[in-house]
Amino acid sequence: MATIKKLKKAFRCQQCGYETGKWLGKCSDCGAWGSLIEELITPTSLTDRPILSGEKPQPISKIKSIDKERVSTGIGELDRIMGGGIVAGSATLIGGDPGIGKSTLILQVSGKLCDAGKKVLYVSAEESIYQTKIRAERLGINSENLLIVSETNLEIIGGYVEEYNPDFLIIDSIQMVYKPQLPGTPGTVTQVRESTLELMYLAKRKSIALFLIGHVTKEGSLAGPRTLEHMVDTVLYFEGDRFQSFRILRAVKNRFGSTNEIGLFDMDKEGLQEVTNPSALFIGDHDDNSAGKVVMPTIIGTRPLLVEIQALTAPSFYSVPSRRVSGVDFNRVLMILAVLERRIGLSFSNQDVFVNVVGGVKIDEPAADLAIALAIVSSIKNKPISNETVMVGEIGLTGEVRGVNQINQRVNETQRLGFKYIMMPLKNTKGLNHAPELTLVKICSLREAISKSQLIAFRKDLDPAEK
């Protein structure tokens, strides 16, 4: 009875965890609409919280570096986005749409870790152990070190961790786990937050690396409290088109490495395979000579990647023409359209404009400006750009083309994939080493870029004087 008395009714935002006594249509904290749901809340006092490590303050010089304790996942693409491997005692959240391959990935990682002699406790809160077994058979995983249990009660899971002392703990998924002392069904903010907190304390205390699988909402963010992302050390999103086989794993938060990295996988019946030559994946049909597409060498994280930018301009039937953009920054495209109108004299006032990056990659660097601009020009003039050319450069408001960073990496990747021309800012060409087969097309302005691309459109014989 005593516990029931302690409960109070309150409304809690399912997005950010904000708590209020009265119902509101809009959360006053995060601004989400219709996100407040009535919950029974137990006021938690500080004494209810477990102790994180129990250690006394110590000089930083005495603390040993954790870098040596990284454990390789056995999957190169995953190691890279995690900053070189898994850190003991860390918590990683993997989010993604249903069916994207979260359970597959984590089971494959478990298999590799067990092969390396580690002990893994895989808590399957959604599927029975037999369903997991079927998947493991398909993936060729069979190890004594891999312990599988189907459980949702946090108390019991905690008991198993104490009993079996695994090196890695996997919870698939956190939305299905519940703490019996708390009110509310699994998946509510209170349950998800408290369960995560308790698992994290347990993992940190016992130096277990924790992996949580999380569901995403229709809008694409992690279901449950936004605070979940702040609590864990690493947040990875698994993205990709379910109708296509390749998948992108992206780090959106990483306390132990860069967040710009992406990992690329291909899904087949033996599970997720690493993509070894990613540039080839993002370039559309090489022999297709249609207008409106330009290949650009971008840098994602630490890796150069050739991607194809496509543009389409079409007469608009509305008084306000539409602009649709995916994969590049919307405002950047508006700026490029304005520069093309004012500095080049093209008109888009009666044209719908669509810009897309092939393969679902997101590019957020201004070095893509030149490729976007030329794809738009190529579409509106209906003149294809030669498929042997790549373009890179940042466009300024006066129509000048500015230098970009990491040019050597971009040029090397371009050469490796056998492209013949790279159109790039003049400033970047000084002291640049490149293979004789690659011709540098040096430009200073957008106007110059358009006139020189007239030369390389269709034709492969660029005037040698340009070199």
Ligand SMILES: Nc1ncnc2c1ncn2[C@@H]1O[C@H](COP(=O)(O)OP(=O)(O)O)[C@@H](O)[C@H]1O
């Ligand atoms: N026999 C199979 N052959 C090829 N792909 C399969 C097979 N069985 C399942 N898959 C793939 O695995 C995906 C399910 O992956 P899963 O790891 O369960 O996703 P999640 O845990 O993210 O919901 C399916 O969408 C499908 O693409």
Ligand SMILES: [Mg+2]
């Ligand atoms: Mg799953």
